[in-house]
Amino acid sequence: xxxxxxxxxxxxxxxxxxxxxxxxxxPVVRFLRENPRRAAFNTHSYExxxxxxxxxxxxxxxxxxxxxGRHGSxxxxxxxxxxxxxxxxxxxxxxxxxxxxGDSLMHEAAVIYELHNGMDGRLTPRGVREHxxxxxxxxxxxxxxxxxxxxxxxxxxxxxxxxxxxxNGFTGRLMSLQPDLDFDLDTGxxxxxxxxxxxxxxxxxxxxxALAEYRKTIEWDTETVYRTLFTDPAEARKLIPDAVAFQxxxxxxARVSDxxxxxxxxxxxxxxxxxxxxxxxxxxSAYLNQCDSKLNGEIRLPRAQELVDxxxxxxxxxxxxxxxxxxxLCFGHDWPYLGLVCYLGLEGVSERYTLEEAAANWLPSxxxxxxxxxxxxxxxxxxxxxxxxxxxxxxxxxxxxxxxAVQGPYYRWNDVKAWCENRIPxxxxxxxxGYWEGNAQNSIASLRKAQEFGCWGSEFDIHLTADGVxxxxxxxxxxxxxxxxxxxxxxxxxxxxxxxxxxTLAEYMAQVARSRECMAVLELKPxxxxxxxxxxxxxxxxxxxxxxxxxxxxxxxxxxxRQEPTKVVFISFSHHICKELARKAPGYTVQYLKGDxxxxxxxxxxINGIDYNFSVFYKHPEWVKEAHDLGMTVNAWTVDDRKDIExxxxxxxxxxxxxxxALVREILWER
Ligand code: MG
Numbered sequence: 001x002x003x004x005x006x007x008x009x010x011x012x013x014x015x016x017x018x019x020x021x022x023x024x025x026x027p028v029v030r031f032l033r034e035n036p037r038r039a040a041f042n043t044h045s046y047e048x049x050x051x052x053x054x055x056x057x058x059x060x061x062x063x064x065x066x067x068x069g070r071h072g073s074x075x076x077x078x079x080x081x082x083x084x085x086x087x088x089x090x091x092x093x094x095x096x097x098x099x100x101x102g103d104s105l106m107h108e109a110a111v112i113y114e115l116h117n118g119m120d121g122r123l124t125p126r127g128v129r130e131h132x133x134x135x136x137x138x139x140x141x142x143x144x145x146x147x148x149x150x151x152x153x154x155x156x157x158x159x160x161x162x163x164x165x166x167x168n169g170f171t172g173r174l175m176s177l178q179p180d181l182d183f184d185l186d187t188g189x190x191x192x193x194x195x196x197x198x199x200x201x202x203x204x205x206x207x208x209x210a211l212a213e214y215r216k217t218i219e220w221d222t223e224t225v226y227r228t229l230f231t232d233p234a235e236a237r238k239l240i241p242d243a244v245a246f247q248x249x250x251x252x253x254a255r256v257s258d259x260x261x262x263x264x265x266x267x268x269x270x271x272x273x274x275x276x277x278x279x280x281x282x283x284x285s286a287y288l289n290q291c292d293s294k295l296n297g298e299i300r301l302p303r304a305q306e307l308v309d310x311x312x313x314x315x316x317x318x319x320x321x322x323x324x325x326x327x328x329l330c331f332g333h334d335w336p337y338l339g340l341v342c343y344l345g346l347e348g349v350s351e352r353y354t355l356e357e358a359a360a361n362w363l364p365s366x367x368x369x370x371x372x373x374x375x376x377x378x379x380x381x382x383x384x385x386x387x388x389x390x391x392x393x394x395x396x397x398x399x400x401x402x403x404x405a406v407q408g409p410y411y412r413w414n415d416v417k418a419w420c421e422n423r424i425p426x427x428x429x430x431x432x433x434g435y436w437e438g439n440a441q442n443s444i445a446s447l448r449k450a451q452e453f454g455c456w457g458s459e460f461d462i463h464l465t466a467d468g469v470x471x472x473x474x475x476x477x478x479x480x481x482x483x484x485x486x487x488x489x490x491x492x493x494x495x496x497x498x499x500x501x502x503x504t505l506a507e508y509m510a511q512v513a514r515s516r517e518c519m520a521v522l523e524l525k526p527x528x529x530x531x532x533x534x535x536x537x538x539x540x541x542x543x544x545x546x547x548x549x550x551x552x553x554x555x556x557x558x559x560x561x562r563q564e565p566t567k568v569v570f571i572s573f574s575h576h577i578c579k580e581l582a583r584k585a586p587g588y589t590v591q592y593l594k595g596d597x598x599x600x601x602x603x604x605x606x607i608n609g610i611d612y613n614f615s616v617f618y619k620h621p622e623w624v625k626e627a628h629d630l631g632m633t634v635n636a637w638t639v640d641d642r643k644d645i646e647x648x649x650x651x652x653x654x655x656x657x658x659x660x661x662a663l664v665r666e667i668l669w670e671r
Pocket of ligand 1: 459
């Protein structure tokens with residue numbers, strides 16, 4: 001996860017001098033007082049405290065470990081903030097204004113700047129060490145798994161270098177401890193669906209708005225820093241008028257010092273109250289974007305689904321004896337890790353809080369430091385063959401409060417699977433013509449809103465102009481103008497209700513690419529001739545490869561360029577278009593809209609989905625099961641009323657297409 005309080009945000013702080021009131025002694029504040037370095041929140045280096053294992057029930061022995069680990073300590077992104085501290089202090093030094101503390105901070109900021117120069121997001125030697133030590137402790141803690149059990153270990157990493165190096169640190173130590181272990185290591189974008197799924201940068205808009213409100217309530221100490229770092233506070237204030245922005249840059253230096261083994265606690269340069277507030281602003285952003293909060297609702301759990309499914313199927317393959325493995329090791333990032341532990345409902349980390357409650361109670365550097373990890377240790381009873389599992393979050397035994405334990409932290413694997421099975425609604429939400437409430441249908445703004453809301457997908461309608469440009473519009477006509485019979489330039493001059501010009505498919509797909517999560521549901525409108533329908537199909541397939549959007553981090557650029565079957569669904573009322581798409585775009589979901597054909601008839605044409613008006617499913621409820629038995633997906637449109645939403649949910653359709661995503665979400669989560 002990258003820095004949440006970006007350098008640009010510094011400008012939002014005002015430097016007004018306000019006397020800071022005393023800090024309430026919340027669990028978070030007590031936690032920071034115990035070890036001030038924890039104020040680094042998710043850039044806190046891994047903290048290992050000695051652990052006592054609860055003995056397993058009699059007759060049970062560990063035989064398999066499933067592990068998901070975040071990469072170890074790394075450098076951060078940026079540089080300007082470190083340089084700012086270094087340069088401002090150097091300037092003050094030129095005027096003989098620095099106290100010994102100011103002098104010491106100037107040198108440390110210079111070191112931090114140099115260490116980051118050209119090394120954004122790279123694993124540090126400490127990060128490698130963290131994973132090697134984790135491996136060593138795992139090995140000695142569960143010797144039965146490695147020494148007497150199967151010798152095969154499968155490890156998979158996100159493609160990001162810091163994760164690959166973490167995997168090497170971990171597995172390298174296991175190899176050195178037991179040379180006869182046999183490893184299978186891999187990385188690749190195909191693993192992204194479960195290793196690194198879950199980030200949604202578009203959510204930060206809502207989060208930032210809430211944080212901006214929260215920020216207004218903060219009282220900053222803008223005096224102390226001038227007295228501790230400078231011999232003449234009045235002169236220093238002339239040099240550095242914005243005390244809060246300056247202190248935030250110092251906070252940034254301090255929170256990246258641990259990964260480089262800088263022995264000094266650099267938070268000491270700031271008043272403790274300010275450290276608490278900088279910590280809050282940073283981690284609340286992470287909490288709101290990565291966990292299910294009261295603000296954002298249950299938007300995160302669905303994104304951990306693939307990871308949970310993968311871990312369950314890997315474990316089941318070993319339990320059934322189909323696959324022989326001592327361990328499955330995954331190396332990834334903090335957001336999927338948080339999604340996973342929240343999905344499981346592990347104690348402490350999974351609570352849903354308001355902003356204020358989270359600020360007081362949620363412990364980011366305890367739950368999600370560098371090298372944060374979840375280990376699921378599987379135990380088998382030789383006599384009964386029953387399987388138990390124990391969850392270690394950052395190596396600490398952790399409870400799953402929703403389930404009854406057999407003993408201590410040991411749970412029946414079948415109970416855990418049943419819990420996961422019913423954890424989230426099976427039906428997904430598709431915003432009909434985007435989430436257009438307060439906007440215009442089929443506008444880019446409505447697509448963006450669907451992405452921000454966390455809709456599974458967003459539907460839009462595509463017509464082809466007479467000169468062959470695919471444009472996004474529902475009706476075939478705009479006033480008197482027939483889109484299919486008009487040139488693009490005549491269509492383009494028209495505006496949507498929100499002032500946007502009629503979007504082209506290329507423009508729309510550029511916005512599609514800005515979310516890694518939200519599916520694009522492309523409705524290809526029937527054309528006057530099959531030749532034109534074929535042309536529209538070609539244009540839509542070409543549009544799956546748009547130019548990479550701006551502002552996408554390099555590691556995601558490849559992902560953003562290619563709109564794969566996991567990102568796109570095609571729908572159409574034209575049977576010809578559906579048949580052709582099924583033939584030309586294998587692997588993609590194609591759903592037929594008209595409602596006049598049974599799933600079996602469509603399946604015979606190679607079409608793998610239906611998207612019917614909900615009234616069709618009232619007449620033919622058996623089509624849902626028929627489609628599912630044929631491996632087809634089922635979508636229902638346009639479902640806006642509570643009774644129909646409930647009926648479609650209970651029928652078990654895969655998607656509900658709606659003009660009211662908020663109501664559908666509310667009803668789906670009521671179960
Ligand atoms: Mg439509």
